[in-house]
Amino acid sequence: MKSLNRLTLTACMALLPFSHTAGASTLEIQIAYLGFEADHGPVLSNILPEPADAGLRGAELGISDSNSTGRFLKHQYSLHSLSSPDSASLIAHAQTLYDQGLRLFVLKLNANQLRQIATQLPDDAVLINAGSSDNELRSNACIPGMLHTLPSRAMLTDALGQWLASRRWSRWLLLEGNQSEDKAYADSLQRSADRFGAKVIERKSWDYDTDLRRTAQKELPPFTQTREYDVVLVADERGDFGEYVPYNTWYPRPVAGTQGMSPVAWHKVVEAWGAAQLHSRFEKQADRWMNSLDYASWAGVRTFAEAVTQTRSTDPATLKAFILSPEFQLGAFKGRKLSYRPWSGQLRQPIPLVHPRALVSQSPQEGFLHPVTDLDTLGYDASESECQVQ
Amino acid sequence: MRILFIKAALVSAMLATPLAHAATAIVSNEKDDTLSFIDLETLEVTDTVSVGQRPRGIILSKDKSRLYICASDSDTVQVMDLASRTIIATLPSGEDPEQFSLHPDDRRLYIANEDDALVTVVDTVSHEVLAQIEVGVEPEGMAVSPDGRWAVNTSETTSMLHWIDTETHELVDNTLVDQRPRHVEFTRDGSMLWASSEIGGTVSIIDVASREIVKKLNFQIRGIHPDKIQPVGVKLSADGRFAFVALGPANHVAVVDASSYEVLDYLLVGRRVWHMEFTPDQKYLLTTNGVSGDVSVVDIDKMKVIKSIKVGRYPWGVVTLE
Numbered sequence: 114m115k116s117l118n119r120l121t122l123t124a125c126m127a128l129l130p131f132s133h134t135a136g137a138s139t140l141e142i143q144i145a146y147l148g149f150e151a152d153h154g155p156v157l158s159n160i161l162p163e164p165a166d167a168g169l170r171g172a173e174l175g176i177s178d179s180n181s182t183g184r185f186l187k188h189q190y191s192l193h194s195l196s197s198p199d200s201a202s203l204i205a206h207a208q209t210l211y212d213q214g215l216r217l218f219v220l221k222l223n224a225n226q227l228r229q230i231a232t233q234l235p236d237d238a239v240l241i242n243a244g245s246s247d248n249e250l251r252s253n254a255c256i257p258g259m260l261h262t263l264p265s266r267a268m269l270t271d272a273l274g275q276w277l278a279s280r281r282w283s284r285w286l287l288l289e290g291n292q293s294e295d296k297a298y299a300d301s302l303q304r305s306a307d308r309f310g311a312k313v314i315e316r317k318s319w320d321y322d323t324d325l326r327r328t329a330q331k332e333l334p335p336f337t338q339t340r341e342y343d344v345v346l347v348a349d350e351r352g353d354f355g356e357y358v359p360y361n362t363w364y365p366r367p368v369a370g371t372q373g374m375s376p377v378a379w380h381k382v383v384e385a386w387g388a389a390q391l392h393s394r395f396e397k398q399a400d401r402w403m404n405s406l407d408y409a410s411w412a413g414v415r416t417f418a419e420a421v422t423q424t425r426s427t428d429p430a431t432l433k434a435f436i437l438s439p440e441f442q443l444g445a446f447k448g449r450k451l452s453y454r455p456w457s458g459q460l461r462q463p464i465p466l467v468h469p470r471a472l473v474s475q476s477p478q479e480g481f482l483h484p485v486t487d488l489d490t491l492g493y494d495a496s497e498s499e500c501q502v503q
Numbered sequence: 504m505r506i507l508f509i510k511a512a513l514v515s516a517m518l519a520t521p522l523a524h525a526a527t528a529i530v531s532n533e534k535d536d537t538l539s540f541i542d543l544e545t546l547e548v549t550d551t552v553s554v555g556q557r558p559r560g561i562i563l564s565k566d567k568s569r570l571y572i573c574a575s576d577s578d579t580v581q582v583m584d585l586a587s588r589t590i591i592a593t594l595p596s597g598e599d600p601e602q603f604s605l606h607p608d609d610r611r612l613y614i615a616n617e618d619d620a621l622v623t624v625v626d627t628v629s630h631e632v633l634a635q636i637e638v639g640v641e642p643e644g645m646a647v648s649p650d651g652r653w654a655v656n657t658s659e660t661t662s663m664l665h666w667i668d669t670e671t672h673e674l675v676d677n678t679l680v681d682q683r684p685r686h687v688e689f690t691r692d693g694s695m696l697w698a699s700s701e702i703g704g705t706v707s708i709i710d711v712a713s714r715e716i717v718k719k720l721n722f723q724i725r726g727i728h729p730d731k732i733q734p735v736g737v738k739l740s741a742d743g744r745f746a747f748v749a750l751g752p753a754n755h756v757a758v759v760d761a762s763s764y765e766v767l768d769y770l771l772v773g774r775r776v777w778h779m780e781f782t783p784d785q786k787y788l789l790t791t792n793g794v795s796g797d798v799s800v801v802d803i804d805k806m807k808v809i810k811s812i813k814v815g816r817y818p819w820g821v822v823t824l825e
Contacts, residue, residue, distance in 0.1 A: 178640055182661040185663060390641050442682055448752070
């Protein structure tokens with residue numbers, strides 16, 4: 114252990130970062146990144162589009178962060194990436210990269226694509242999901258061996274549910290869009306309501322087809338005229354109608370969920386615990402703000418790098434065993450060390466609750482206790498999940 | 504009656520004399536862009552002075568006539584004349600200076616540039632940059648060994664201590680420690696180095712000669728989740744008996760026996776405690792509590808917190824002088 118803690122290098126290494134002169138003793142770590150550029154279809158609110166390269170820029174920052182540690186250890190990281198709107202070419206490229214010898218994959222893909230790649234690649238590939246928040250992947254339809262850095266929908270809605278419980282806003286009006294993701298988010302909110310003692314007084318689907326930019330003031334008040342509620346919760350992942358709900362509700366009540374105050378993996382307004390430095394590195398490189406998908410891909414790359422730093426190995430089995438061991442800890446700017454759930458392979462993490470200009474809170478909330486770690490009060494706990502990652 | 508009155512006046516005048524030269528503590532307030540001056544007799548704030556943006560690390564010159572201030576968002580180190588409490592110079596610090604350490608020669612200032620992965624060495628007399636040394640991501644803690652041979656920097660994201668030879672200004676060795684090292688402190692004889700790891704939750708004690716970790720301290724406080732025990736500041740008492748470790752959001756300072764490395768006690772202080780300093784007489788320890796915006800005063804003989812002093816928003820660094 115002692116030898117692990119201490120590393121010696123020559124002054125010349127320090128002056129020549131990423132030097133190739135180190136020769137045979139340099140450990141080269143190649144990480145694959147595959148990103149699906151989904152077409153979300155036309156939406157009513159298209160004023161502030163999501164960046165097309167979300168995820169990729171996070172993975173790139175993960176590589177440069179890791180190389181800055183790596184140069185002191187003669188570890189050199191590189192990224193082999195492909196971003197595409199075409200599923201087939203992404204899946205084919207995964208095989209190509211595997212055949213070239215790559216074993217470490219960060220995947221910003223949907224659940225179907227993840228499943229296909231997991232089926233196609235041999236078991237020694239280590240796959241990190243940084244693109245799908247599907248609850249099924251963490252509960253009852255797990256992909257054997259897969260790790261997840263993006264929080265599940267259940268983690269997000271539980272984070273929100275705990276906060277609403279702490280505010281004692283227990284009567285929820287639930288509005289959902291017409292996409293399958295919206296239904297999944299709304300189902301997840303329903304689950305959180307049951308867990309934290311809230312009551313969904315009504316669940317309504319948005320199916321109007323008028324242009325809300327002009328008629329929100331007319332359409333939404335009657336749409337939200339129901340029995341009285343404390344808060345309106347919106348399930349509209351792609352941002353179709355949800356942006357128009359705040360200030361247009363029948364009762365003067367706050368709005369949360371996918372719009373209004375949102376539970377997220379990451380946001381510009383998270384600035385404590387050194388996050389300001391992560392933002393400034395990211396913005397220097399990408400010329401935009403870092404979002405949840407960027408964060409998940411960054412955390413994926415950093416997970417591999419942290420395992421390499423600690424084990425001095427590039428053997429995928431060694432790395433994966435270490436990542437899932439109690440010794441693994443990831444410093445990830447959320448105020449505490451992060452680790453992976455040994456059942457579902459989900460990265461445990463605090464969830465910030467944000468509105469566009471400020472951090473409101475961060476869950477888990479005070480008083481939500483757990484025998485192992487309060488982080489496991491968010492999402493599917495061991496007893497609720499059928500997954501066996503190891 | 505009259506004589507009595509004069510006597511009383513004399514006595515109070517004599518008592519008052521030390522007040523005029525009372526020891527002072529200076530605290531940097533990160534989110535107020537000010538320094539708070541605390542009178543250490545009355546334990547009250549007597550003055551608040553505006554400085555550059557986001558003041559964090561502060562240190563005194565050897566003669567204690569000047570104060571160096573890391574004005575992080577102004578990208579400069581300011582030099583304050585303490586007699587007049589005015590800024591008399593700014594030093595080229597590199598971007599985003601956070602913590603620094605003054606070489607025993609009283610001239611060379613070693614500055615950690617958090618945003619740039621650099622350590623900048625500045626001559627405080629000529630105001631020249633003598634060297635910039637590449638280190639890991641988010642350099643933070645800085646300490647120069649008492650003999651002046653080593654400058655040690657911690658890089659938070661890289662989780663390493665970087666050993667810089669102060670003769671050549673080259674990085675010659677690295678020690679890997681637990682996640683997010685924040686602060687380093689040499690023992691008075693320079694033989695050992697204490698390094699806190701905020702996210703790792705540990706303090707590593709490193710033998711300077713071999714640069715190997717000889718002991719790792721862990722902390723446990725009843726009712727506080729281990730993840731919230733986050734060591735940041737470390738201070739070693741002049742008599743060599745105690746080490747104090749500020750535990751951040753655990754809102755406690757750990758008292759450690761500096762020779763047996765046994766944790767003796769945990770003292771409840773304000774919220775999010777980061778940095779500390781002893782009063783010049785070593786009777787008290789002051790802690791900066793960022794979230795509660797105050798300074799806790801620990802009586803070291805009694806090992807008790809005796810007072811908290813409200814200062815500005817997010818107090819960060821603290822120094823004391825006669």
